[in-house]
Every structure is written in C-alpha cells, then in structure tokens.
Amino acid sequence: DADVTQxxxxxxxxxxxxxxxxxxxxxxxDRMYWYRQDPGLGLRLIYYxxxxxxxxxxxxxxGYSVSRQAQAKFSLSLESAxxxxxxxxxxxxxxxxxxxxxxYTFGSGTRLTxx
Amino acid sequence: KQEVTQIPAALSVPEGExxxxxxxxxxxxxxxxxxxxxxxxxGLTSLLLIQSSQREQTSGRLNASxxxxxxxxxxxxxxxxxxxxxxxxxxxxxxxxxxxxVFGQGTRLTINP
Numbered sequence: 001d002a003d004v005t006q007x008x009x010x011x012x013x014x015x016x017x018x019x020x021x022x023x024x025x026x027x028x029x030d031r032m033y034w035y036r037q038d039p040g041l042g043l044r045l046i047y048y049x050x051x052x053x054x055x056x057x058x059x060x061x062x063g064y065s066v067s068r069q070a071q072a073k074f075s076l077s078l079e080s081a082x083x084x085x086x087x088x089x090x091x092x093x094x095x096x097x098x099x100x101x102x103x104y105t106f107g108s109g110t111r112l113t114x115x
Numbered sequence: 116k117q118e119v120t121q122i123p124a125a126l127s128v129p130e131g132e133x134x135x136x137x138x139x140x141x142x143x144x145x146x147x148x149x150x151x152x153x154x155x156x157x158g159l160t161s162l163l164l165i166q167s168s169q170r171e172q173t174s175g176r177l178n179a180s181x182x183x184x185x186x187x188x189x190x191x192x193x194x195x196x197x198x199x200x201x202x203x204x205x206x207x208x209x210x211x212x213x214x215x216x217v218f219g220q221g222t223r224l225t226i227n228p
Contacts, residue, residue, distance in 0.1 A: 033216070042220040043204070048213070056213065090158065092216070099146020099208045101166065104216050106151075108158035 003027050004107035006091050012113045013081050021076045021110050023091030029105075030096045032074040034058075034066065036087040037109075043090065049074055050096070081114040088112075117142045117209045121219035129227050130197055136190040136222045138205035143186050146208040150179050150190050153202045153221070162203075163190070195226045 004025045013019050023032065034046040045058030047066040055066060063085060067075045078085055091107040094100035118141045128134055138148070147166045151159040163172045163179040165188070171180040178191040188205060206218040 040220070043206075043218040045215055048215065058215070088156070094216075099167075099210070099214055100216070101147065103147070103149050103161055103164040104206075105161070106159040109156075111156065 002108065003105050004091055004093055006089075006107035006110050008110060009108065010111045010113075012115060014115055015082055017081050019078045019081055019112070021089055021091075021112070023074045023076070023107060025072050025074075025091075025093045025105075027093050027095075027105055028071075029093035030071065031094045031100070032068065033092040033094075033104075034064075034074070034076045035090045035092065036060070037090060038087050046076065046089075078112075078114075081112075083114045086112060086114045117145075117207060117211075117217045119205060119207055119217050119219035121203075121205060121222050123222060124220065125223040125225075127225040127227060128195060130195060132195050133191065133193050134195055134224075136192070136203050136205075136224070138188040138190070138219055140186045140188075140207050140217075142209055142211065143183050144210040145183065146210060146214065148179075148181055148188050148205060148207045149216070150177075150188075151204040151206065153204060155202075159204065192224075197226045197228050200224055200226050 033048040035043045037043045049055045049068045065077045089110045094104045150162045165181045176193040202221045202223045204221045206216045
C-alpha cells in the first residue's frame with residue numbers, strides 16, 4: 001500500500017456541486033498539505049495542517065475548506081465547484097522536524113474536472 | 116517571499132548524454148531542497164533531498180548539488196535513458212514563514228532513443 005493514498009483518483013463533477021477529496025497516510029507524520037497543480041503555474045499550496053487542531057490557509061484557499069479528521073486523514077472540500085478549480089490535486093505529508101528534514105511525501109494525485 | 120525558478124522549461128537530448136537541470140531560489144535561508152520526478156498526469160516521486168548543510172547528494176545516475184549562498188542547485192543525470200523522460204521539479208523549504216515547500220515550475224525532459 002502507498003504511504004499517502006488519495007481518493008478518488010479521477011473525478012468529473014458539475015459546476016455548483018460539493019465534492020470532497022480524501023487523503024490518508026501511513027507515514028505517521030504530523031503535518032499534512034493540499035496542493036493543486038495547473039499547467040504553467042506549478043504546484044500551489046491550498047491548506048496545511050501541522051496537527052489535528054492546527055489548520056492554516058495556504059496561498060490559494062478561497063473556494064476550498066479542509067478537515068483533519070485524525071492524524072492520518074486530511075480531506076479537502078470544494079463547497080460549490082467551479083470550472084477554474086479543474087486541476088490535479090496532491091496531498092503531501094512531512095514530519096514535525098524543523099524544515100521537514102526527512103522531506104515531503106506526496107500522494108498520486110486526484111484529477112478533478114469541473115464541467 | 117521565496118521564489119524558485121527552473122531553467123530550461125523544456126529540454127530534449129539524445130539517449131546516452133549527460134545533462135544538467137538548473138534550479139535557483141531567491142532566499143538562501145533554507146532548511147533543505149528536494150528534487151522530484153513527475154511522469155505525465157502522475158504523482159511526485161522524490162529523487163534526492165539535500166539539507167542546507169550539505170553540498171551534494173547522489174543516487175545511482177543522479178547527482179544533486181546545492182550552493183546555498185548563491186541560491187542554486189543542479190541535478191546531474193548521467194548516461195540518460197528514454198525512461199528518464201519526465202518533468203523534474205525542485206522545491207525548497209524556507210526558514211522564514213511556516214516552513215512550507217515552495218516549488219519551481221519544472222523542467223520537462225525528453226530523452227530521444
């Protein structure tokens with residue numbers, strides 16, 4: 001099993017629908033992140049969580065919300081999906097050492113298409 | 116604000132060549148730098164992680180160097196193979212701020228048989 005698992009792998013949804021992307025990890029890491037990747041724009045941070053009770057906005061949080069249900073689970077929700085949220089979404093984890101000295105681990109991504 | 120730049124954006128070389136991918140960052144106060152590989156539409160695979168106190172890391176045919184004072188890193192790929200074709204991303208964790216990973220936009224590498 002993968003260290004960081006994202007579900008679903010692919011999703012097509014209609015404008016205005018609510019959708020949840022899920023992430024679970026077996027790394028035992030405290031810190032979890034959601035990124036989106038768009039062609040030409042690279043990976044941008046949406047939200048991050050340093051532990052279950054610590055959730056922070058990233059650079060592009062508008063239109064998104066998150067829930068950290070447990071140390072191992074971090075979900076990203078689009079309350080009312082819009083077409084410009086079509087992107088590849090990644091979940092990542094890191095340990096709590098300063099600067100994540102053991103690096104980041106990424107999931108395989110969720111390809112979301114909003115029509 | 117940390118900014119990461121990768122040059123070139125795309126590179127195409129014949130199989131067997133040695134090649135260098137470049138990464139630069141604007142704030143030299145970093146904890147570490149990580150190189151990733153991404154196949155089209157797929158996830159990110161970590162290749163090499165260099166701590167700020169290190170000068171280089173090696174894994175197989177890959178060698179990554181770090182010159183923190185000048186804000187530069189290079190990824191050297193020896194004896195390139197068609198299977199090396201992918202997008203290569205570098206990312207840094209800055210000391211300032213919330214220690215988030217900041218990415219460059221990647222270099223799309225094509226190795227021609």
